Amino acid sequence: MLDTKADPMYKFMDEERSNPAPSSASDVRPAGKPLISMENIWKTYQMGVEQLHALRDVSFKVEKGEYLAIIGPSGSGKSTLMNLIGCLDSPSKGDYWINGNLVSEMTDDELARIRNKEIGFVFQTFNLLARATALHNVELPLIYAGMRAGERHDKAQAALASVELGDRVGHKPNELSGGQRQRVAIARALVNHPSILLADEPTGALDTKTSHEIMELFEKLHEEGNTIILVTHEHDIAERAHRVITIRDGRIESDKKTK
Amino acid sequence: MNNLEALKLAIAAILAHKLRSFLTLLGMIIGVTAFMVVLSVLVGFSAYVDEKIAGVGSNSFTIRRFNFEDFKDTDTIAEAQRRNKELTFDELEFIKERAQYIGDIGAKALPNSREIKRGGETLRDIRIEGVEPVVAIIDKYDIAEGRFFTDTENNNSMRVAYVGSDIAKKLFPQGGALGGEITISGIPYKIVGIQVEKGTIFGQPQDSFVQFPIKTYGANFGGLRGSRGLYFVASAKDDKQFAEAVAEARQLMRVKRRLEFSEKDNFGILTPDAISGFKDSVFGSIGTVILIVPTIALVVGAIVVMNIMLVAVTERTKEIGIRKSMGARQTDILRQFLFEAGVLAGLGGVVGLILAFLIGFIITIYIIPTRIYLSAGILAIVVAGGIGVLAGLYPAWKAARLDPIEALRAE
Numbered sequence: 141m142l143d144t145k146a147d148p149m150y151k152f153m154d155e156e157r158s159n160p161a162p163s164s165a166s167d168v169r170p171a172g173k174p175l176i177s178m179e180n181i182w183k184t185y186q187m188g189v190e191q192l193h194a195l196r197d198v199s200f201k202v203e204k205g206e207y208l209a210i211i212g213p214s215g216s217g218k219s220t221l222m223n224l225i226g227c228l229d230s231p232s233k234g235d236y237w238i239n240g241n242l243v244s245e246m247t248d249d250e251l252a253r254i255r256n257k258e259i260g261f262v263f264q265t266f267n268l269l270a271r272a273t274a275l276h277n278v279e280l281p282l283i284y285a286g287m288r289a290g291e292r293h294d295k296a297q298a299a300l301a302s303v304e305l306g307d308r309v310g311h312k313p314n315e316l317s318g319g320q321r322q323r324v325a326i327a328r329a330l331v332n333h334p335s336i337l338l339a340d341e342p343t344g345a346l347d348t349k350t351s352h353e354i355m356e357l358f359e360k361l362h363e364e365g366n367t368i369i370l371v372t373h374e375h376d377i378a379e380r381a382h383r384v385i386t387i388r389d390g391r392i393e394s395d396k397k398t399k
Numbered sequence: 400m401n402n403l404e405a406l407k408l409a410i411a412a413i414l415a416h417k418l419r420s421f422l423t424l425l426g427m428i429i430g431v432t433a434f435m436v437v438l439s440v441l442v443g444f445s446a447y448v449d450e451k452i453a454g455v456g457s458n459s460f461t462i463r464r465f466n467f468e469d470f471k472d473t474d475t476i477a478e479a480q481r482r483n484k485e486l487t488f489d490e491l492e493f494i495k496e497r498a499q500y501i502g503d504i505g506a507k508a509l510p511n512s513r514e515i516k517r518g519g520e521t522l523r524d525i526r527i528e529g530v531e532p533v534v535a536i537i538d539k540y541d542i543a544e545g546r547f548f549t550d551t552e553n554n555n556s557m558r559v560a561y562v563g564s565d566i567a568k569k570l571f572p573q574g575g576a577l578g579g580e581i582t583i584s585g586i587p588y589k590i591v592g593i594q595v596e597k598g599t600i601f602g603q604p605q606d607s608f609v610q611f612p613i614k615t616y617g618a619n620f621g622g623l624r625g626s627r628g629l630y631f632v633a634s635a636k637d638d639k640q641f642a643e644a645v646a647e648a649r650q651l652m653r654v655k656r657r658l659e660f661s662e663k664d665n666f667g668i669l670t671p672d673a674i675s676g677f678k679d680s681v682f683g684s685i686g687t688v689i690l691i692v693p694t695i696a697l698v699v700g701a702i703v704v705m706n707i708m709l710v711a712v713t714e715r716t717k718e719i720g721i722r723k724s725m726g727a728r729q730t731d732i733l734r735q736f737l738f739e740a741g742v743l744a745g746l747g748g749v750v751g752l753i754l755a756f757l758i759g760f761i762i763t764i765y766i767i768p769t770r771i772y773l774s775a776g777i778l779a780i781v782v783a784g785g786i787g788v789l790a791g792l793y794p795a796w797k798a799a800r801l802d803p804i805e806a807l808r809a810e
């Protein structure tokens with residue numbers, strides 16, 4: 141026991157554990173810049189004369205290595221929030237910092253680079269290129285990263301193998317089951333070693349058994365050191381995460397560490 | 400993403416959307432084919448007139464009774480009929496004796512048409528003409544078999560003939576035309592030479608003629624006057640002094656005919672330049688008018704490319720969204736669509752060119768000679784590709800600027 145105390149890694153974990161559970165995520169401020177920092181984010185849609193606030197004054201931070209679940213009823217603004225985190229959309233108001241950089245000040249090319257290198261996005265509806273093979277789909281981020289064909293091919297192959305689809309590389313999406321498609325999408329999200337893996341209801345279109353397999357895959361990825369933000373409206377899925385943010389009507393209702 | 404990568408994507412997309420690609424290609428192909436076919440006919444025709452009719456490069460010119468301008472209207476024709484005397488052998492001798500710049504000069508008599516027989520075979524309406532032996536040298540005859548006439552044959556009005564390949568083939572299907580005998584109005588002639596096959600111009604066979612020594616022609620067909628009137632063919636001693644030779648011929652004719660300084664020529668001189676100049680003036684205006692139609696076809700082709708690329712962008716909004724969410728920059732999307740449009744249109748250009756070439760080949764065989772210059776072909780492909788890129792520019796720009804989240808929402 142004394143030996144483990146001396147190990148710096150365990151020391152770090154001990155410190156984490158000894159921290160009292162924060163009442164709000166914004167209170168968490170370990171050394172260095174947080175991976176993600178959202179400050180007073182609003183997203184407003186103009187619907188004719190009416191304004192629809194999909195997000196209202198949302199603030200929170202995410203550190204490297206976290207496994208965060210965002211839970212809330214349908215229409216509460218979860219996807220809107222995820223799209224903002226993934227730099228696919230921009231907020232109406234508020235500041236979003238990624239790795240200490242203000243997203244609103246980035247050029248289009250910089251945003252493309254963030255989407256390519258920092259973020260791996262897994263969509264509820266997979267969003268695979270229908271006419272391309274699994275391999276080509278996984279290669280996509282590497283193509284835009286400027287990687288050469290040979291290396292790209294090897295990496296995509298390896299990523300597909302890591303989600304146990306090494307024998308399906310030549311299949312097109314319509315030749316794969318739902319669970320397999322989602323695993324292709326996960327391989328695609330991971331292939332470029334992003335800082336954060338974002339998954340918006342990744343099991344929403346899958347049956348229970350397949351959902352469990354996908355969730356186990358996420359757990360494995362977290363254990364390997366990946367930062368994961370997962371959106372769901374199912375409590376048993378949220379329970380697997382280490383921190384849960386509950387969102388309702390565009391507002392953060394609670395933000396709790398659960399493990 | 401580099402250009403090679405963009406090209407691969409473009410080709411993959413073209414193959415993935417076969418029907419759409421085919422329609423785009425069709426638009427381009429029709430445009431390019433129409434344009435190139437018309438152009439090849441115009442160029443071919445023009446080159447043909449230069450080479451064969453005007454004889455550009457042959458460096459011979461003719462001295463005739465009438466001039467181009469004499470045929471302007473009925474008044475000028477009537478005046479020329481009265482003033483312009485027929486050419487004579489006297490005048491030919493006069494020029495020959497005094498020529499400094501003129502090399503060879505010889506007389507021809509205007510052609511008639513007659514019925515030609517050999518055994519049981521008869522050919523109607525065959526062009527016959529009389530020619531001095533030296534004309535074969537001046538006009539650089541291509542003799543396939545045998546030889547041309549000798550001066551002795553001419554001076555003695557011997558019954559010998561030089562025929563086109565068609566005559567030889569039709570009257571001597573089993574061969575043996577050379578040395579064979581043909582009959583016109585009951586008089587037999589011996590074939591001493593056969594011309595190399597020339598094909599047709601404007602559907603007119605060039606190989607269906609019979610030539611005789613000019614004196615034989617005059618003796619047997621009714622004198623070298625009127626419809627068998629004389630004209631002279633001449634060449635320059637030195638091709639570099641062609642203009643001087645022409646001027647000399649004119650001057651000697653004026654002297655011989657005792658024309659006053661103020662009088663205009665009462666004969667005509669036709670040079671290759673004059674004919675091709677006349678052709679260019681007619682052609683320039685006709686050519687531009689004719690080219691308008693296929694140009695419209697080409698523009699329509701470009702519009703088809705643009706429309707189909709716009710459809711492609713709309714249809715593939717989701718794909719664009721996916722690519723953008725995976726880190727594609729605006730330039731990557733722009734390039735992808737531009738390459739797609741460019742490759743499609745360029746391919747259309749190549750196929751259109753090949754089609755135009757084949758059609759031109761058929762036209763050459765059956766109607767008139769066509770010609771496609773390599774440079775025009777390359778230009779057609781480049782222009783087609785360029786039009787494609789231009790037409791693809793707006794749709795590609797639209798695609799590149801799409802908001803990733805908006806694009807992803809599309810179905």
Ligand SMILES: Nc1ncnc2c1ncn2[C@@H]1O[C@H](COP(=O)(O)OP(=O)(O)O)[C@@H](O)[C@H]1O
Pocket residue numbers: 185192193194212213214215216217218219220221
């Ligand atoms: N593009 C849009 N235009 C207008 N309203 C939108 C748009 N996207 C989302 N919304 C609205 O914002 C709210 C939040 O949506 P969303 O983030 O998709 O919820 P969730 O993912 O939690 O189900 C909903 O009321 C939805 O109708």
Ligand SMILES: [Mg+2]
Pocket residue numbers: 218219220341
């Ligand atoms: Mg949602």
